[in-house]
Amino acid sequence: xIRIAISTLGCKIxxxxxAAIVDQFTSVQVVDWHDDADIYIINTCTVTNRTDxxxxxxxxxxxxxxxxxxxxxIVVTGCFAQRSAxxxxxxxxxxxxxxxxxxxxxAAIIAGKDYHFEDIMxxxxxxxEPTKKMHNHTRAFQKIQDGCDFYCSYCAxxxxxxxxxxxxxxxxxxxxxxxxxxxxxxxxxxxxxxxLYQNQGTDLPSLLNHLSAIEGLELIRLSSIEPQLFSDKLxxxxxxxxxxxxxxxxxxxxxxxTILAQMRRHYDTAFVxxxxxxxxxxxxxxxxxxxxxxxxxxxxxxxxxxxxxFLQTLPLAYLHVFxxxxxxxxxxxxxxxxxxxxxxxxxxxxxxxxxHHFQANYRKSLIDNQVVLRGVVEVYKNGNNEAVSxxxxxxKVPEKLDIGKVVQxxxxxxxx
Numbered sequence: 001x002i003r004i005a006i007s008t009l010g011c012k013i014x015x016x017x018x019a020a021i022v023d024q025f026t027s028v029q030v031v032d033w034h035d036d037a038d039i040y041i042i043n044t045c046t047v048t049n050r051t052d053x054x055x056x057x058x059x060x061x062x063x064x065x066x067x068x069x070x071x072x073x074i075v076v077t078g079c080f081a082q083r084s085a086x087x088x089x090x091x092x093x094x095x096x097x098x099x100x101x102x103x104x105x106x107a108a109i110i111a112g113k114d115y116h117f118e119d120i121m122x123x124x125x126x127x128x129e130p131t132k133k134m135h136n137h138t139r140a141f142q143k144i145q146d147g148c149d150f151y152c153s154y155c156a157x158x159x160x161x162x163x164x165x166x167x168x169x170x171x172x173x174x175x176x177x178x179x180x181x182x183x184x185x186x187x188x189x190x191x192x193x194x195x196l197y198q199n200q201g202t203d204l205p206s207l208l209n210h211l212s213a214i215e216g217l218e219l220i221r222l223s224s225i226e227p228q229l230f231s232d233k234l235x236x237x238x239x240x241x242x243x244x245x246x247x248x249x250x251x252x253x254x255x256x257x258t259i260l261a262q263m264r265r266h267y268d269t270a271f272v273x274x275x276x277x278x279x280x281x282x283x284x285x286x287x288x289x290x291x292x293x294x295x296x297x298x299x300x301x302x303x304x305x306x307x308x309x310f311l312q313t314l315p316l317a318y319l320h321v322f323x324x325x326x327x328x329x330x331x332x333x334x335x336x337x338x339x340x341x342x343x344x345x346x347x348x349x350x351x352x353x354x355x356h357h358f359q360a361n362y363r364k365s366l367i368d369n370q371v372v373l374r375g376v377v378e379v380y381k382n383g384n385n386e387a388v389s390x391x392x393x394x395x396k397v398p399e400k401l402d403i404g405k406v407v408q409x410x411x412x413x414x415x416x
Contacts, residue, residue: 001027005037006135007058010045012190012223014078015134016141017103018043021077023131024107030135033061037072040065041106044078046156048325055080056091063092073110077103079160082120083329100146100161104129120162123147126199128171132182138378138404139221139388140179144172144207145191150226152253153264153335154296156327161192166199172207176214185406186219186245186376187211194222195229205237212241218406219374219390221245224291227252227275228266239282245374245390246283249320250275251291255310256303259296262335269310280315285371287317287362287392292351295324295344297335304347311354317362317392319355323348363393366411373415374408377401389414 002025008018021041022030031037040062044055059076066072076088077098085097098106101123102115109115126146134140147164148157167175176187189211191197197204211220220243227250238244250272254260257268279286290311294304311319323344326333366373373395375387385397387407395414397407 001029002039003029003031003035003037004039004041005031005033005035006041006043007033008043009051009054009058009078009080010043010047012141012188013143013146013192014043014045015137016131016143016190019134019137019141020104020129020131021106022135023133024104024129033058036065036069039073039075039110041075041077043103044076044080046078046080046083046160046327048322048327050325052080052084059088059091059094063094066093075106075110077106079157082160083156085117101127103127120160123162124165126165126167126171128167128175130171130175130178132178134184138184138376139186139188140184141188141190142172142175142179143167143190145194145197148193148196150193150266151264153262153331154293154324154327156330157192159329164193164196166191166197168199169202169207169210173210173214176211176217180214180216183404185217185404186221187217188221188223190223193226193229195225195234203233205231205234208237208241208244212243217243219243219245219376221247221390222249224249224251226250226266227272230275230279235278235282245392246286247289247390247392248279248283248286249289249291253291253293254296254299254303255307256299259299259303259307262298263293263296263332273310273313276314276316285366285369285391288315289318289320289392290314290316292319292321293324294321294347294351295339297324297332297339298337299324299339299347304350308350308354311351316358318359319351321348321351321355363411363415366391366393367415369411371411372408373411374406377403377405377407379403 008014042058045051062074073095075096081097082100088097099118145166147162149164151158373389375389377385377387379386385401389395
């Protein structure tokens with residue numbers, strides 16, 4: 001039996017792909033990253049300098065294992081590999097650096113399939129390999145879209161993932177049914193730019209209607225969707241999906257129209273304000289979270305304060321806050337007036353504190369309104385079952401339930 005240790009950095013798309021990678025092997029035993037293995041796979045990320053560092057660190061750990069056992073195979077894939085294959089080769093005796101388009105064929109490549117590293121920008125087809133399970137996860141992450149053509153000025157992802165492309169409807173349904181047949185009750189739909197899903201006349205709203213008809217699928221959650229891609233048709237469709245988790249994660253990035261324009265975002269703050277009002281009208285208790293970037297080049301204290309003030313006008317449940325990270329090859333990396341690390345850290349801390357305020361208020365509102373929460377039981381901790389609810393709050397359950405079951409309980413009984 002082949003022992004595989006796999007480490008996955010970054011987004012849910014990488015997690016979904018890692019599950020598919022492992023599932024292509026036969027007679028495989030997945031072991032802990034720090035245990036002895038025959039194959040070490042690092043599925044990297046390059047969204048920030050920090051994830052680049054983590055990618056290199058994991059590669060060096062695998063190389064240390066290979067020094068002790070020269071028979072070990074090391075495979076590096078993912079977005080850092082796509083963008084920095086030459087740098088990886090210089091780190092040491094890495095056996096395979098696999099591009100993002102062919103990462104689902106790692107088992108075949110190790111077995112001897114002819115392989116050449118490919119330019120991701122030349123790819124036009126969605127790479128699809130079905131899988132039956134997510135290792136160490138009780139919720140299934142399903143990738144239905146890849147690539148992005150927006151080219152925001154700060155973002156390296158389009159250069160690592162290529163042009164937008166989507167799975168076919170039969171592929172999406174095949175994978176979703178396979179997950180349900182394996183016992184998964186919740187599917188989290190993901191994509192590099194999920195709102196761009198489009199294949200042969202099937203868009204995201206019509207796809208959701210098809211998925212909602214799958215017997216045994218109890219929860220459907222959307223991952224991040226760009227503000228301008230939350231169409232009226234999508235909002236209308238979501239209201240008629242009984243399995244929908246009323247949890248919407250939206251990458252806003254800034255509350256300053258000046259900074260949004262410099263970021264090459266495709267909306268302004270007025271549009272976002274109206275969108276969130278529309279979502280709350282359709283889903284009164286929805287969990288709405290935003291991605292935010294602090295310290296973008298040229299962001300003054302005034303612009304930062306505009307962002308903080310704007311956020312406080314919105315019906316939010318939380319923020320995910322990131323300090324701007326200079327990415328090689330992106331327009332923002334060459335912009336003047338780069339913000340110092342200390343200032344970025346200070347602004348990140350301020351918005352993080354604001355997020356804690358939103359979280360506390362949102363939790364209180366769910367309890368006060370006796371909102372019923374649903375979630376897949378994930379872990380057993382301190383004598384209580386726990387789950388991530390459809391409203392994105394971790395909940396505890398007063399009775400013991402099997403892992404993977406769906407629990408339904410009021411917020412006052414369940415919120416941690």
